[in-house]
Amino acid sequence: MQGQEHTESELLHIRREKLEALVAKGIEPFGGRFDTTHPPGTLRKDFEPELPVRVGGRITARRVMGKAAFFDLADFTGRIQCYVSKKDVGDEVFELLAEMLDLGDWLGVEGKTFVTKTGEPSVHVASMQVLSKSLRPLPDKWHGVTDKEIKYRQRYLDLISNERSRDIFVTRSLMVAEIRRFLQDRGFLEVETPMMQDVPGGAAATPFETFHNALGMPLYLRIAPELFLKRLLVGGFTKVFELNRNFRNEGLSRRHNPEFTMLEAYWAFSDFEQMAELVETLVCHLAEKYCGGLLIEHKDDEGNVTRTINLQRPWRRAPYKDLIRGVAGANWFELTNEEKKTRCAEIGVEVSGGMEDYEISQQVFEKLIEEKSFDPLFVTHVPKELVPLAKQNKADSSVVDVYELVINGQEISPGYSELNDPIVQRERLEHQAGEEVQKLDEDFLLALEYGMPSAGGIGIGIDRLVMMLTGAESIRDVVLFPQLKKK
């Protein structure tokens, strides 16, 4: 950190000396190209004996026994054991391994595969090449890194030493790739729309503000891509999706990172019910492919199952108002504002003074329904005040044709029958703008006047989806580099 020689610990000093010893022997300590035949984990998994191989990886374990030694080479695919005997490689190479190399160093080996007495798939090393000398010691080989601050600030140490973390991020990557494939297979086109926007719309959230020097204008990091994707519907891109980052200037929590990954997809001529079908199919597909089935077990550190989420179809569907009546009383919506607050006190929901009726209802919904729903629940027909960009229901104009999918106690995915009437859309946004002091996106409203096809739309919070599917307790465990305060 300070980079001052005299403050370095003994451990660092010894590694520097080994580095110098390598150089003195004419060995390049930071390697170069090394062509490999297999990654370590793959080789171990699809093992064949008597195979000539070249493998590269980091030394994560070493067991030296006089004139023979074992060590593990590892990367994100897993590990493979290597065996070196002094007799085969000679004194020089053996001493290199035993005296100048350390846990943490990157090594390329060439040799032939075999199985040891104890049945461990291994590589019998004939020669090796140093690919990088590590100048700092690795975390504890058994416990790995558990200090949250180190896990998040120095994610590479977490990835080196914790298989669980590696698994989560590999799984996330596979899932994201599969989501893209799933949508592309159904004719959706992936697009990219502005992350820097003049008017940050598509959601009610505080944006991050920045400034473009050459244009001399403020810009905002997007809080949602929605209004741009709808412009593309107008443009005739009838099936589009975007899977990328949104930014919201809010507090951090176990469920919130200021930048998070969102999928939004729009399907012309569809509606919210068909979008619900699509989400259900997609999530079940991911669970079956990457979680071993539709029962998702969440476990604590000791491996005890703490929760099982049942994704078996069909998923429950229920109107918002019915759910609230179920927990707050059949006459809830007939109560006055004051009576609602009294009822809240009775059922243990905290509300504050100035709340409007729909806000009190929403509070009841969040505390008594959303946070307690772990198996999938499609909440339908939500009050229109909450969703200004969706079509109003024909039979009940106080609600909109949407679903909010709740799984694992969190909102995972909203889906709308998208509002495409430019006149109604303007009214709804102006109404909202009056309350929340938001700017109207006139360019968006202009586009709607050219005609946006009727459409269904969905959002899926990818981070929360991955949390649900992998059993991660915190969003920081599914985001590689979560936001932390500067130290």
Place this chain on the structure above:
RNA sequence: GCGCGGGUAGCUCAGCGGUAGAGCAGUUGGCUUUUAACCAAUUGGUCCUGGGUUCGAUCCCCAGCCCGCGCACCA
């Protein structure tokens, strides 16, 4: 922003008003199929930072920094 909990060796942790300990890693020696290798010896500390109380503070008190959890914020 508020409340609670935490910060001790490179890592994982214990400890305590009397100047600090274990396991792993490291170092030294032994060992040619081990795997948390083993056996023996051994190095390693700003006990988060700054004040205060005290004869004496890593420990008690106050303030600050960072992390976690909860609350608040958050369609």
